[in-house]
Amino acid sequence: MPDATELELIAQELRAAPEIGADGVVQTTFFRERATVEIAPKAIRATLSRLRERGYAFLSSVHGVDYFPHEPRLGVHYEMLDMARVDRLTVKARVSTQDPHLDSVAGEWPTADHQEREVYDMFGVIFDGHPDLRRILMPEDYEGHPQRRDFPIGGEPVFFTFNDPAEHPAAEQPASTGPSQ
Secondary structure, three states, rough: OHHHHHHHHHHHHHOOOOOOOOEEEEEEEEEEOOOEEOEEEEEHHHHHHHHHHHEEEEEEEEEEEEEOOOOOEEEEEEEEOOOOEEEEEEEEEEOOOOOOOEEEEOOOOOHHHHHHHHHHHOOEEEEEEOOOOOOOOOOOOOOOOOOOOOOOOOOOOOOOOOOOOOOOOHHHOOOOOOOOO
């Protein structure tokens, strides 16, 4: 793992890259021996390419996060691994629900193909340039994104004879839906 000082040196190197720029690195975090660099959404492809040149050639995971109620709300985390040094770095980008677009990295990192589709399906982040962006876990006609924190819990009600609205109009509904004693 890069220590806090090395993390800042990596961030400084990324800021100095012309394709990323000073505003491309939002912040760095070193917490519980984990190094994380947060990147502006427009700089994600350039950042991952620059990190690949630096030795982080293995993209081990792409996953989504919902930071509800904070904005930008949706996050995508990229777990990068330097196999020679056995060094791990987390790169994250955050987008709002009003404009949930990030560039796809599936062209450069084939392992990101299905992982980006899962983030799209579960969180609603749209990966521009993805070769086949469609739902992977939920049916194509499914509405909503089940891993968002504001997604309704509980599913559809199951109707039995004692709670079927067709059998009992609302005025005649019993106060308790449990077994009678």
